[in-house]
Amino acid sequence: MPLTEDAKTALVTGANRGIGFAIARQLAVQGFRVLAGVRSREKAVIASEAFEKAGVMVTPVVLNMADAGRLAAALTELELSHSPIDVLVNNAAILIDGPGGFSSSLFDMTDETFRRTWETNVLGPAVMMRSLMPGMLTRGYGRVVNMSSLAGQLSGMGKGYPAYRVSKTALNALTRIAAGEAAASGTDVKVNSCSPGWVRTAMGGNDAPRSPEQGAETAVWLATIDSEGPNGGFFQDKEEQPW
Template sequence: MAKLALVTGANRGIGFAIARELALRGLRVVAGVRSAEKALQASTDFEAAGVKVEPAMLDVADAAGIPGALAEIERINGTIDVLVNNAAIMIDGPGGFGASLFDMTDDVFRQTWNTNVLGPAATMRALLPGMMARRFGRVVNLSSRAGQLSGMGSGFPAYRVSKAALNALTRIAAAEAAASKEDVKINVCSPGWVRTGMGGADAPRSPETGADTAVWLATLDRDGPSGGFFEDRESLPW
């Protein structure tokens, strides 16, 4: 049977493009979405795109509810072999990319952290033990150059902090997986500046271009890298 992939936040943008491409490559794909309304729309959109992708309810902002939601997805579809943590938010407030640390509120930090860090952490904690026990797994976390410590600057601080934390979380999980000596690979990638609801209409990249590196990492063979940070299939400095 084909490998099963779960892509979070897959009802639009980069997540939709990743899910579609994985389905075209022959994987069985589940699209994690936050609501029944989004699931219904996603079904229609994937059908129109010519692929079979099963929507499933998964709110990554609710870390406590993630293990139960994942157990239900696996009960219906089988064990998850590939996890793409794509869902994320950027709500740094007025000024957007120019938002200042001094304008941030605790609530903005909390909401951003819950979705962009605790959500991926909870999905990995729930799914990685099974991947290691079955001796196969691929995890791809969608990050951003905004999370690079080597180039860290001002602007949208809650988002920057969350992506830096996601990068660190990826390295930690990859090190633990490597210790098992099984074929489990965990990487993080930047899609670049993409035309999405978050990136805006002026971004130079299409969702398909932004999805390419994530799809590559999700379908790595046994000799592929683990514990790396990539954009356009090239390694980035942390």
């Protein structure tokens, strides 16, 4: 679908594969100008071909979420060379707790695992919001979607995946804080968290029941809600979840 002059611009991080790829594809189909955040130039080339093969126009942009020191400058450059970002989907994340998945123990967690998970899953999205939300507030419109997980729910918190769980709880806290800023501004800027469910990706594994396209649906819904839509909520399957 060709872009209209008033097409909104969406930036999706971690969009070269998995759920992020599906979110970027679905937003492009809906008529957004989509920038797909990828980690390196090599991945940008591969992603470009994959989007072309999927029949959508999506522009890969290099953004390493683990390199917070360079993110802000990269985003300024991005908005100058493309267009102001109206929709931000913080999707990129890592799950490196282990071994043992849900059996992975807090007592085996290394400092390195905690630090790397925090940098990618929390500090990166925080810098993204800090850099892009002021422009949204000034322009009076913006949608921010933070891809979280039921693993980060305090109401259901238990053992396993300690670094990942803490990172998603912290991301949910950032959603609440940023949504508070949006509400206080009185503008049409909305910030929400969502969970994709258990999805067949490199992170979710082959046994997961949902496809990446299904996992993308709630994030795409939150990215496109109108001014009556929610602010500061946590959703799965478009339904509000307890924190």
